Every structure is written in structure tokens, then in C-alpha cells.
Amino acid sequence: MENVIELRNVNKAFNGFELKDVSFSVKKGFVTGFIGGNGVGKSTTIKLIMNLLQPDHGEVSIFGLDYKKHEKEIKQRIGFVFDQNVFYENLTLLEMRNIIKPVYRKWDDALFHSYVERFKLPLKKKLSTFSKGMVMKASLTMALSHHAELSIMDEPTSGLDPIFRRELLDILHDLMQNGERTIFFSTHITADLDRIADYITFIHNGRHIFTKEFYTIEEDYAIVKGEVGLLDRDTEKEFVGIRKFNHGFEALTAYKQRTQNIFGDTVILEKPTLEDIMLYTQKGINRYVESHT
Amino acid sequence: MQIIISNTSKEPIYEQIYVQIKKQVLTNELQAGAALPSMRELAKDLGISVITTKRAYEELEKTGFIYSVVGKGSFVSEQNKEMILERKMKVIEEQLMAAIQNSKEIGIELPELKELLTMLYMEDV
Numbered sequence: 001m002e003n004v005i006e007l008r009n010v011n012k013a014f015n016g017f018e019l020k021d022v023s024f025s026v027k028k029g030f031v032t033g034f035i036g037g038n039g040v041g042k043s044t045t046i047k048l049i050m051n052l053l054q055p056d057h058g059e060v061s062i063f064g065l066d067y068k069k070h071e072k073e074i075k076q077r078i079g080f081v082f083d084q085n086v087f088y089e090n091l092t093l094l095e096m097r098n099i100i101k102p103v104y105r106k107w108d109d110a111l112f113h114s115y116v117e118r119f120k121l122p123l124k125k126k127l128s129t130f131s132k133g134m135v136m137k138a139s140l141t142m143a144l145s146h147h148a149e150l151s152i153m154d155e156p157t158s159g160l161d162p163i164f165r166r167e168l169l170d171i172l173h174d175l176m177q178n179g180e181r182t183i184f185f186s187t188h189i190t191a192d193l194d195r196i197a198d199y200i201t202f203i204h205n206g207r208h209i210f211t212k213e214f215y216t217i218e219e220d221y222a223i224v225k226g227e228v229g230l231l232d233r234d235t236e237k238e239f240v241g242i243r244k245f246n247h248g249f250e251a252l253t254a255y256k257q258r259t260q261n262i263f264g265d266t267v268i269l270e271k272p273t274l275e276d277i278m279l280y281t282q283k284g285i286n287r288y289v290e291s292h293t
Numbered sequence: 294m295q296i297i298i299s300n301t302s303k304e305p306i307y308e309q310i311y312v313q314i315k316k317q318v319l320t321n322e323l324q325a326g327a328a329l330p331s332m333r334e335l336a337k338d339l340g341i342s343v344i345t346t347k348r349a350y351e352e353l354e355k356t357g358f359i360y361s362v363v364g365k366g367s368f369v370s371e372q373n374k375e376m377i378l379e380r381k382m383k384v385i386e387e388q389l390m391a392a393i394q395n396s397k398e399i400g401i402e403l404p405e406l407k408e409l410l411t412m413l414y415m416e417d418v
Contacts, residue, residue, distance in 0.1 A: 173337035198344035
């Protein structure tokens with residue numbers, strides 16, 4: 001399968017923060033959800049993908065092209081949605097369009113107006129009067145109106161009410177119908193990913209933890225519940241993270257089958273949510289990183 | 294084609310799709326040669342990811358219930374369906390043989406066995 005985004009051994013250091021040897025790829029024709037807590041490197045990674053930052057070491061290639069030689073061509077083919085307002089607040093949506101339109105060869109006014117109508121956006125009101133949800137819709141409109149092959153969205157669902165979030169997911173499903181589009185989006189609202197994401201890329205503390213097909217996550221991972229007496233120094237190694245309570249323990253395993261073999265019927269295994277995985281990885285990161293690539 | 298998926302079920306979603314399409318093929322609700330919706334269409338309708346429907350279709354293909362033509366889509370297979378029915382029939386024969394053997398061992402006569410079979414058959418609907 002073709003990779004639209006490829007990061008190879010990307011390193012980037014700031015004051016007190018560092019992306020370490022991050023390598024992953026994003027497959028063409030699919031939706032990849034990008035998850036991780038606050039301050040673990042999600043935005044930095046997206047900025048590297050957008051060439052707003054350059055790696056200290058390693059390579060970033062988009063559509064198989066290198067930013068050093070093909071920046072303009074790459075940017076033409078990307079639609080980008082920020083989590084912050086990147087528009088000039090004193091302009092109207094129409095004026096903003098007039099600025100953005102000439103930048104893109106494939107700009108499509110009919111498409112632009114169809115989204116404006118669908119999102120019920122006012123064309124002639126100043127953007128400063130827009131609510132957070134409206135700004136996001138305006139941002140989406142701009143990103144979707146030039147037939148981008150790759151959409152990169154930083155927290156597109158944050159600040160949106162549940163009804164519009166659902167509508168957005170429908171729009172994304174529509175975009176994916178021909179199999180030529182690729183979407184890479186970061187989110188905190190992991191429930192949205194259940195409905196749309198094909199792959200999940202998870203980073204933590206500046207490291208890439210995994211990129212997996214969504215369904216393999218529930219094949220590999222499980223929440224394990226049992227009596228505290230079952231835990232000792234050896235069995236604890238089995239888990240990504242453990243929470244102990246007076247009445248028992250709850251833990252996350254990344255090797256569901258093996259854990260099942262070890263504990264048998266003495267424990268209960270449940271399907272984990274992405275939030276569970278994020279939470280336990282946070283708790284047990286040191287051990288986890290050693291045992292995973 | 295009707296498919297109903299449950300998000301709270303323990304069964305993975307691709308498995309639920311697989312089982313339901315398989316059942317519809319076996320009961321002839323989906324007839325040989327019938328076109329299935331594209332993976333992307335089905336994903337959209339069910340509000341799930343494309344990779345999930347892709348996995349379900351791949352499993353259906355592997356087990357011979359459907360086949361795919363590049364650029365055209367997926368269709369219900371024909372000769373494989375008969376093979377499946379035949380295979381199923383064979384399994385049923387074997388299981389019945391085992392039941393007959395066991396019955397003979399403890400002296401259950403045919404009418405009694407028939408009665409038992411009828412009872413179980415009616416119960417399990």
C-alpha cells in the first residue's frame with residue numbers, strides 16, 4: 001500500500017522536550033487517527049509534517065516527495081485544519097476566501113459555496129464574531145475546497161457540539177468514498193475515532209508507541225481485572241500499567257493471548273478503549289517503552 | 294442487504310459483518326452473483342471505519358463466500374456456495390452418525406431418537 005506521509009527516524013529537540021526517533025507512515029485512502037496526551041509531541045509532529053518545523057535529524061516525505069525540493073507542489077495537495085484560529089479576524093469569510101483562493105490551482109468555488117451553505121456560515125460577517133464551532137467550520141471549508149488529496153486536521157472536533165461532530169464524521173466518510181483521499185487527524189475525543197479511523201497512531205513522551213489497524217488494538221490489548229493476590233514481581237511485568245485497589249486490581253496488557261494463558265479463568269478480560277490505553281501507558285511508560293517498538 | 298451491528302457486543306465489528314453476510318449467503322437471501330456494496334459505502338452506512346469492512350470482506354473472500362473484481366466490486370460466489378452447502382451437509386451427516394452410534398450403544402431406538410431430534414429442533418429457534 002502506498003504511503004502518503006512517511007517519517008523516518010525523525011528527531012526534534014526543544015528546551016526540555018524532544019521527539020525521539022519517530023518513524024511511522026500514513027496509508028493512502030485511509031483515515032489515521034493521531035492520539036496522545038497534551039504535550040507529548042502531537043502538534044510538533046504535525047508541524048513537522050506541514051514543514052512548519054524542520055527535523056534535527058531524519059526525514060519527512062509527503063506523497064513520496066521531499067519538502068526541500070517540492071514544497072509548493074506538496075502544499076497544493078494538502079488541506080490543513082488548525083485547532084486555532086488562523087484567519088484574520090477583521091475580515092469576512094468572503095474576503096478570507098479571496099486571499100486563499102489564488103494560492104490553490106485547484107480551488108473550486110462551487111465546492112466552497114456548497115460547504116458554506118451546508119455549514120450555514122455567514123459570508124459577510126467579520127470572522128471575529130464567529131463562535132469557536134463556526135471558526136472550525138470555516139477552517140474546514142477552506143481545507144476542503146481545493147480538492148486536497150491529503151487532509152491534515154489538528155483537533156478538528158474540539159469545540160464542536162455532538163451533532164456537528166457527527167455531521168463532520170459523515171462528511172469525512174463522504175470524502176473517503178473514492179479511495180484516493182487520505183486523512184490524518186489528531187484528537188482527544190477518542191470516541192470519534194471508533195466511527196472513522198482505520199489506523200491509530202499513538203505517541204507518548206516524544207516517542208512513537210504504535211501505528212496499528214484499529215481492529216488489531218482490541219486483538220492485542222485487553223483490560224485485565226482480578227484479585228491483588230495474583231500480582232507479584234513477575235506477573236506485574238506482564239502489564240503496561242496497573243492500578244491497585246482495596247478490592248482488586250485493574251491493568252492493561254498488550255499481549256492479550258499470553259495474559260489469558262498465564263492467568264486463565266482467574267481474571268476477567270475486557271475490551272479496552274483508546275482512553276484506557278492512553279491512561280495505562282501514561283502510568284507505566286518506562287517499562288512499556290523498553291518492551292515495545 | 295441488512296446488517297445490524299452492536300457496539301457493545303464482545304464480538305468484533307468485522308466479525309459481526311462477516312457472520313451476517315455469511316448467513317445471508319447461506320440462506321440465499323443474497324444470491325450468487327449479487328453485488329455487495331463497496332467497502333467504503335458500507336463503512337459510511339454503518340458509521341464505521343473502512344478498514345473494518347475491508348477486514349470483513351477479506352475474511353468472506355478467504356472462506357469463499359464472495360469474490361472481488363478489481364474496479365468492479367465484490368460479488369457473492371456461486372460454485373463455492375454449493376461447496377459450502379455440501380460441506381455443511383457432510384458435517385451434519387457425520388454428527389448425526391455420531392448421535393446414532395451413541396444411541397445404539399445405550400439402546401435408544403429410532404423412534405425415540407427421532408422424537409428427541411424433533412424436540413431439540415423445535416426448541417432451538
